[in-house]
Amino acid sequence: MQYWLVKSEPSAYSWERLLREGKVIWDGVRNYAARNNLRNMKQGDQVLFYHSNEGLAVTGIAKVSREAFQDPGTKEDWSAVELVPFKTLKKPVTLSVIKSDKRLQNIYLVRQGRLSVMPLEKEAFVIITTLGNK
DNA sequence: GCCAACGTTGGC
DNA sequence: GCCAACGTTGGC
Numbered sequence: 001m002q003y004w005l006v007k008s009e010p011s012a013y014s015w016e017r018l019l020r021e022g023k024v025i026w027d028g029v030r031n032y033a034a035r036n037n038l039r040n041m042k043q044g045d046q047v048l049f050y051h052s053n054e055g056l057a058v059t060g061i062a063k064v065s066r067e068a069f070q071d072p073g074t075k076e077d078w079s080a081v082e083l084v085p086f087k088t089l090k091k092p093v094t095l096s097v098i099k100s101d102k103r104l105q106n107i108y109l110v111r112q113g114r115l116s117v118m119p120l121e122k123e124a125f126v127i128i129t130t131l132g133n134k
Numbered sequence: 135g136c137c138a139a140c141g142t143t144g145g146c
Numbered sequence: 147g148c149c150a151a152c153g154t155t156g157g158c
Contacts, residue, residue, distance in 0.1 A: 052157085095157080
């Protein structure tokens with residue numbers, strides 16, 4: 001089992017919409033590092049869903065329901081996965097909470113602001129989800 | 135709305 | 147292969 005975090009601007013695609021629709025093709029990624037992360041996702045991996053720009057918080061946990069395939073939006077060499085909602089956090093975990101937690105200083109969300117699909121250590125995943133279920 | 139950080143492009 | 151110029155992301 002691997003753990004990941006994906007970002008989305010809620011005005012473009014929100015956690016609430018994923019709950020409503022039940023699944024989503026996570027496509028449109030146009031960054032090599034993020035693409036490589038998508039390609040390493042395995043069925044059943046857990047994925048934190050983070051709202052960027054507005055909200056600035058992890059709002060839920062999704063699961064990988066289909067491993068990487070050709071991004072349907074382009075003929076070029078980009079990949080997409082399919083995600084399904086798994087759990088909504090009782091309380092969103094905000095970026096400021098994450099940034100102020102000493103144990104989370106080395107995660108990509110803090111260190112490399114622009115990466116839109118990133119791996120997470122299990123420890124970091126557990127810390128964030130625990131914070132979100134208090 | 136600004137701008138820092140980062141990625142990509144393209145000239146040399 | 148370097149690096150300047152440019153574009154984009156995303157926090158503030």
